[in-house]
Amino acid sequence: MMLKVSTALVRSSMVALVALMMGACDRSPLTTEESAVVATLALGALPALPSDPSNIYADNKDVAAFGKKLFGDTRLSLNGKVACATCHLPERQFQDDKPLAVAVGTGVRRTMPLAGVAWGPWFFWDGRKDSQWSQALGPLEDQVEHGSDRTTLVFTIATHYRQTYETLFGPLTDLPAVAVAASPVGTIAARRAWDALTPAERTAINRGFANIGKAIAAHGRTLKPEMTRFDRFAASHAQGNSAPDNARFTQQEIAGLKLFLGKGSCTNCHSGPRLTDDHFHNTGMPAVPGLPPDGGRATVLKAIGADPFNCLGAFSDATPDQCGELRFMSQDRHALTRAYKPPSLRRVSSRPPYMHAGQFPTLDAVIAHYASAPRAPAGHSELKPLDLSDQDRQALVAFLKTLEP
Numbered sequence: 001m002m003l004k005v006s007t008a009l010v011r012s013s014m015v016a017l018v019a020l021m022m023g024a025c026d027r028s029p030l031t032t033e034e035s036a037v038v039a040t041l042a043l044g045a046l047p048a049l050p051s052d053p054s055n056i057y058a059d060n061k062d063v064a065a066f067g068k069k070l071f072g073d074t075r076l077s078l079n080g081k082v083a084c085a086t087c088h089l090p091e092r093q094f095q096d097d098k099p100l101a102v103a104v105g106t107g108v109r110r111t112m113p114l115a116g117v118a119w120g121p122w123f124f125w126d127g128r129k130d131s132q133w134s135q136a137l138g139p140l141e142d143q144v145e146h147g148s149d150r151t152t153l154v155f156t157i158a159t160h161y162r163q164t165y166e167t168l169f170g171p172l173t174d175l176p177a178v179a180v181a182a183s184p185v186g187t188i189a190a191r192r193a194w195d196a197l198t199p200a201e202r203t204a205i206n207r208g209f210a211n212i213g214k215a216i217a218a219h220g221r222t223l224k225p226e227m228t229r230f231d232r233f234a235a236s237h238a239q240g241n242s243a244p245d246n247a248r249f250t251q252q253e254i255a256g257l258k259l260f261l262g263k264g265s266c267t268n269c270h271s272g273p274r275l276t277d278d279h280f281h282n283t284g285m286p287a288v289p290g291l292p293p294d295g296g297r298a299t300v301l302k303a304i305g306a307d308p309f310n311c312l313g314a315f316s317d318a319t320p321d322q323c324g325e326l327r328f329m330s331q332d333r334h335a336l337t338r339a340y341k342p343p344s345l346r347r348v349s350s351r352p353p354y355m356h357a358g359q360f361p362t363l364d365a366v367i368a369h370y371a372s373a374p375r376a377p378a379g380h381s382e383l384k385p386l387d388l389s390d391q392d393r394q395a396l397v398a399f400l401k402t403l404e405p
């Protein structure tokens with residue numbers, strides 16, 4: 001009898017112990033504060049796509065379909081071989097895996113991935129464009145990208161897409177009588193030809209050029225960030241459920257996440273569901289030998305204000321009060337020297353190399369840079385050295401790899 005009772009007792013206390021241990025395993029591996037930040041990084045926290053008042057066609061599906069065609073159309077380039085999709089490969093997260101972009105010539109910066117960029121207010125590494133449609137106009141006239149000029153481009157549209165264009169945007173009138181290469185930027189010959197056009201012709205060309213950008217931007221807005229393992233982890237963590245297999249994190253990934261949120265201070269700049277704060281930071285990125293000096297955001301401040309295709313310009317559909325980002329942007333040249341936009345870290349592990357000029361070939365090299373926090377070649381780095389063990393570094397990389405589908 002006694003024996004029976006004690007066996008039962010032992011058995012029941014063992015059950016209790018096992019339950020306690022399981023409870024301990026089930027207990028959240030993250031603190032309440034960490035859990036709260038994780039929720040802000042998850043895809044579920046992504047707000048609705050912000051409207052773009054400077055582009056009345058931004059959310060027009062027919063315009064987006066036209067923009068998608070233009071995005072892949074090599075006839076928009078000088079040599080007939082370059083399209084947006086030449087560098088922004090759809091099957092490669094809309095980038096090209098190269099340290100520096102290559103098209104009509106070789107550029108001085110790395111091609112940026114495009115998923116989710118429509119949520120940010122500034123475009124390019126230095127944010128020299130304040131809308132996606134105005135951004136799209138840059139490569140078309142850039143001598144090392146499409147290498148074309150706005151007048152030739154509008155004629156190309158008139159030749160190949162007149163009907164589509166006119167249905168969407170209205171009649172293409174007031175074009176010069178003959179197709180000429182003319183633009184206020186670009187070669188001396190193109191600038192001379194531009195000066196020779198009448199004001200009405202210049203306005204017609206600029207309007208057609210802006211509409212090309214607006215169409216491409218409408219397509220660009222459809223490129224959304226994808227669901228990743230991290231998002232599944234975050235969702236199941238928030239619900240307090242025991243995670244399904246495809247949402248479970250290893251000890252190492254949890255450790256990496258904690259470093260990302262804590263000691264690494266990564267969320268100071270990589271915040272929100274795209275893991276970027278959309279601001280500009282000097283992180284002491286090494287200059288690349290052989291490239292011209294690159295001053296980052298500081299050197300484009302004047303150009304942004306003077307850009308005829310900015311939010312306050314004649315071809316923007318916004319009212320001045322809708323151009324807050326432009327009107328109130330920081331003009332602090334000192335703080336913005338060699339400052340760049342943090343790219344989204346979503347899917348970062350599958351698209352090396354890294355940084356604005358492809359400075360680092362691997363994530364290990366990226367983490368080594370954050371650990372050592374070297375002096376900036378110009379301006380001042382915002383980073384402070386981090387005391388990271390080899391294990392910590394591996395954990396951070398393991399966490400970054402969870403930002404994949």
Ligand code: HEC
Pocket residue numbers: 071082083084085086087088101102103104107109110111112113114117122123124125126132135136137139140144145146216220
């Ligand atoms: C020669 C390769 C190349 C071509 C062609 C090209 N791009 Fe890019 N793209 C780049 C590079 C390089 C950057 C970064 C440039 C910089 O910051 O100075 C970039 C940046 C961008 C960005 C900014 C992303 C962000 O996060 O700010 C967008 C949007 C974009 N390109 C869209 C386009 C569109 C649309 C076209 C076609 C009209 C196009 N690109 C053509 C290489 C290219």
Ligand code: HEC
Pocket residue numbers: 260264265266267268269270280281282283285340341342343344345348353354355356357363366370382383396
């Ligand atoms: C002070 C702001 C800041 C902090 C803190 C910061 N980053 Fe960054 N991060 C940036 C900026 C800015 C860039 C782009 C820099 C450039 O190209 O010049 C970047 C780029 C990256 C890239 C490369 C992305 C790409 O597509 O090239 C990775 C990966 C990255 N950061 C991870 C981290 C991790 C991990 C931490 C924490 C250890 C961290 N960052 C902390 C601002 C920051």
